[in-house]
Amino acid sequence: MQKDKSEILAVDIGGTKVEAGFVAPTGRILATARAKMIANRSAGEGLAAVREAIDRVLKNRRARKVRAIGVSVPGWVDSKTGTVLNAANLPCWKDFPLTREIQKHYRLPVRVANDAKAAALAEAAWGAGRGYRNMFYVTLGTGAGTGHVIDGKIYMGRRGPGGEGGHTTINFQGPRCGCGKRGCAELYISGPAIARNARERIHKRPTDTAVMLKFAGGDAANVTMEQVAKAADAGDALAREVLAEMAEHLAIWFGNIIDLLEPEVIVIGGGLADVAMSLIADVRGHLDRWACSPSHQQTAIVKAFYGAESALVGAAALWMGNAKSWSVAHARGQRRRKSSTK
Numbered sequence: 001m002q003k004d005k006s007e008i009l010a011v012d013i014g015g016t017k018v019e020a021g022f023v024a025p026t027g028r029i030l031a032t033a034r035a036k037m038i039a040n041r042s043a044g045e046g047l048a049a050v051r052e053a054i055d056r057v058l059k060n061r062r063a064r065k066v067r068a069i070g071v072s073v074p075g076w077v078d079s080k081t082g083t084v085l086n087a088a089n090l091p092c093w094k095d096f097p098l099t100r101e102i103q104k105h106y107r108l109p110v111r112v113a114n115d116a117k118a119a120a121l122a123e124a125a126w127g128a129g130r131g132y133r134n135m136f137y138v139t140l141g142t143g144a145g146t147g148h149v150i151d152g153k154i155y156m157g158r159r160g161p162g163g164e165g166g167h168t169t170i171n172f173q174g175p176r177c178g179c180g181k182r183g184c185a186e187l188y189i190s191g192p193a194i195a196r197n198a199r200e201r202i203h204k205r206p207t208d209t210a211v212m213l214k215f216a217g218g219d220a221a222n223v224t225m226e227q228v229a230k231a232a233d234a235g236d237a238l239a240r241e242v243l244a245e246m247a248e249h250l251a252i253w254f255g256n257i258i259d260l261l262e263p264e265v266i267v268i269g270g271g272l273a274d275v276a277m278s279l280i281a282d283v284r285g286h287l288d289r290w291a292c293s294p295s296h297q298q299t300a301i302v303k304a305f306y307g308a309e310s311a312l313v314g315a316a317a318l319w320m321g322n323a324k325s326w327s328v329a330h331a332r333g334q335r336r337r338k339s340s341t342k
């Protein structure tokens, strides 16, 4: 494997931009290019934006070494067909055959997966989950995505949407989530959830928070997750309450995950990884009440290795589930190249 000089063309599709890049079999990003994502118009315009980013990076001389394409998408993907079933931030695509469309144009093998699942594979292959056989990845940011990697392979369930933990309900009387259910974990542990919790508390007890309100320019409506974290650091009582509640919700959620799957490690990524890691001692304390597995404290909880580039590297990791799949990509890419140059 180490002698294999082939590269994967990785594509990270987001709601506002598309990033394409070459990733080496070591997980290193070698070159990237970007294009603006056109998410709100037709399916064809969305695809054209993706092709623009790919075509830009293919101008690089490294393009010769590309053997396969991996794509990560923030939504539900059918893993058997590579169809984007539904993605909240990509309204242009509903039941859209993304794998087929990209494959048709570039004549290389293509794999498409949900971005959190892809990021989970990147952590398992080259990041904080390396060396563990059973890893559960969570990414916390504007939402909560998850991926479960067992023996180097991502768990997809029956057709791809399996292993999605962000929308497991932890409070059946909770607020309605964007997914249609009530009280999903995402509503208690994501950035917007923490900011909303803070705003509600300020509304009820404005005199209990000086620092948080100051950071928000005196207007509770402007409070963000970052300000909550900063205010808690500065000793603001209300901000600390908000984070203490987040710690308990994380423990309830992790307790369910640990009892159900008993992973060796939970890897935390995303924009809120640092905040979540700062709460781990409290989370561990609460876990004794929220996990019943006798060995629940033996599940390690660590911070992810990859940051903002996790979905891009993850797209390449779709071909890295095991060494074999990378070489299969290599062989298939060579065959296709030979036949396309005839």
Ligand SMILES: [Zn+2]
Pocket: 166, 167, 177, 178, 179, 180, 181, 184, 186
């Ligand atoms: Zn939900």
